[in-house]
Amino acid sequence: MIVTVSPNPALDLTWRVDRIEAGTTHRVPSGRARAGGKGLNVARVLHQQEHSVVAVTTVGGATGTEFTSELVESALAHVLVPVAASTRRSIALYDTSNDETSIFNEFGDASSDAEWHSLLTAISEALATASCVVGSGSLPQSSSAAAAGFDPNTFYPHIVELAVARGIPSIIDTSGTALIAAASAGATVLKPNREELVSATGIDDPILAARSLLQRGASLVLVSLGSAGMVALSSSDPHGYLSARLPGALAGNATGAGDAAVAAIAACFAEHASGTSVQSVGTRDESLKIAKAQGATVTTPAGDTIGVEAILRRATAWSAAAVLMPLAGEISPEHAGLGTQLIIEHHGYDHVPSQTLRPTEIRS
Secondary structure, rough: OOOEOOOOOOOEEEEEEEEEEOOOOOOOOEEEEEOOOOHHHHHHHHHHHHOOOEEEEEHHHHHHHHHHHHHHOOOOOEEEEEOOOOOEEEEEEEEEOOEEEEEEEEOOOOOOHHHHHHHHHHHHHHHOOOEEEEEOOOOOOOOOHHHOOOOOOOHHHHHHHHHHHHHOOOOEEEHHHHHHHHHHOOOEOOOHHHHHHHHHHHHOHHHHHHHHHHHOOOOOOEEHHHHEEEEEOOOOOOOOOOEEEEEOOOOOOOOOOOHHHHHHHHHHHHHHHHHOOOOOOOOOOOOHHHHHHOOOOOEEOOOEEEEEEHHHHHHHHHHHHHOOOOOOOOOOHHHHHHHOOOOOEOOOOOHHHOOOOHHHHHHH
């Protein structure tokens, strides 16, 4: 079973708009409201792909009532920890004419010490039978009262420590100081996007920035580069990295694409734990570069190893498949076919920071 954790969930509101024009009134079809937040999106994708998963999160206030109702209706297994603050909202406006999505996220109000500890207790209990744990998303905004007690920046390191104690991998997808803290705690996998990575580390080049997280203690770093695909850096191959991309960009709603990638990573670990072989969809061995890439691995706290290329290929394919869906938390059935189209390359000592793939380089 996979456990996902969302410390700062949201009621996700999504509207499709023919064309957004600043300063004008828009009439739109009815929007969609879903219990969301990054960890919930990860859990939904895993549930859709028939993986055993339970989502652990908080809930509170009037928004939380709607959040809970939708979550129950979805049949997604969950554990809800009550909090005093109202569950925040997230608004996504998808402009179909420009193929662009604008997202407005509320910060989320601070939790009390007791609420933080209740959430950690719920996570610990859920991990008793887990094969993998995912921690995703931002942390609720701190207040001076909260800062005097529980430090939210220790939240993701706590999850990593719980995972290590149980011998299971931890996958953390967050930003800012929380990302640095998770790396220093020894997270098995970190999955930031390019902007989050650069902002957290202060290093402009994503490859060098990802290597700094490996040096802090992470075992594997996967970085989303938008339409330029994804790169993976492993502590087993400190001087090289893998890249994966489609031949051209896809049109659609990119909201939730990173969450789908995290779901793919978790699925790989869960299948490995169950004894199912993790296969690379569409594996190609036409070059020495690909042969070298097969040697890069990630090691779990239990000492098991999984090939990085298989993880990267599935993560990139599922991420792309999420773009083809109208709402976050789903991937298109085309994910297997997308996996066969991926261009996988191994890069070695010759990395030049200025030549790192940028999202605009492969737009079609």
